[in-house]
Amino acid sequence: MEYEIINLSYNSLEPVIDDKTLDLHYNGHYKNYTDKLNKLLKESSYDYRYSPEELAMNINNFPFKNNSDLLFNLGGYLNHSLYFDHLIDSKVLVPEGLAKELNKYFGSFDNFKNEFINMALELKGSGWTFLVLDKNNKLRIINLPNQDSPYFYGFIPLMGIDMWEHAYYIKYNLDKKKYLENIFNIIDFNKVYRNFLNAKR
Numbered sequence: 338m339e340y341e342i343i344n345l346s347y348n349s350l351e352p353v354i355d356d357k358t359l360d361l362h363y364n365g366h367y368k369n370y371t372d373k374l375n376k377l378l379k380e381s382s383y384d385y386r387y388s389p390e391e392l393a394m395n396i397n398n399f400p401f402k403n404n405s406d407l408l409f410n411l412g413g414y415l416n417h418s419l420y421f422d423h424l425i426d427s428k429v430l431v432p433e434g435l436a437k438e439l440n441k442y443f444g445s446f447d448n449f450k451n452e453f454i455n456m457a458l459e460l461k462g463s464g465w466t467f468l469v470l471d472k473n474n475k476l477r478i479i480n481l482p483n484q485d486s487p488y489f490y491g492f493i494p495l496m497g498i499d500m501w502e503h504a505y506y507i508k509y510n511l512d513k514k515k516y517l518e519n520i521f522n523i524i525d526f527n528k529v530y531r532n533f534l535n536a537k538r
């Protein structure tokens with residue numbers, strides 16, 4: 338079965354994300370990555386036996402490991418699925434279990450947020466900032482360029498913020514910091530914690 342875009346559990350993320358950006362991002366960019374990914378996979382006679390995450394984690398075992406178009410659209414699909422899944426139209430408290438993990442690695446939730454924002458501001462050009470679990474089950478904040486997926490590098494993404502201009506430019510123009518500070522208010526940290534529990538190996 339083809340890979341599909343995830344359904345949104347909200348109609349609007351105003352005022353943090355303006356409706357026009359959400360529409361273009363979800364119905365335009367995300368859908369394009371998904372459609373192109375399916376087209377390229379079908380051209381390679383792929384049989385969809387793996388989840389997209391498994392496909393990305395094991396990309397070296399597939400004949401299309403060097404197909405840069407396919408990797409770009411697979412990453413774009415996975416990154417946007419993560420992003421839209423953990424956005425929510427109301428503020429969510431950080432669950433206790435996640436808060437404990439964040440305290441362990443970053444000292445406090447506020448430190449985590451600052452480190453994440455500072456990391457994202459260091460990104461040059463288009464890319465993403467992720468909270469990931471590494472191979473030793475440790476939390477890390479990383480930047481990746483373009484549509485690279487953390488799965489390509491052996492990381493499991495728990496939270497990912499899109500730092501491409503299409504994610505913020507209409508409303509925030511050059512003010513990436515404001516976009517980052519505001520988006521923390523519409524992250525569903527229950528989903529981030531769920532991702533953490535699912536990712537632990």
Ligand SMILES: [Fe+2]
Pocket residue numbers: 362366417499501503504
């Ligand atoms: Fe995007």
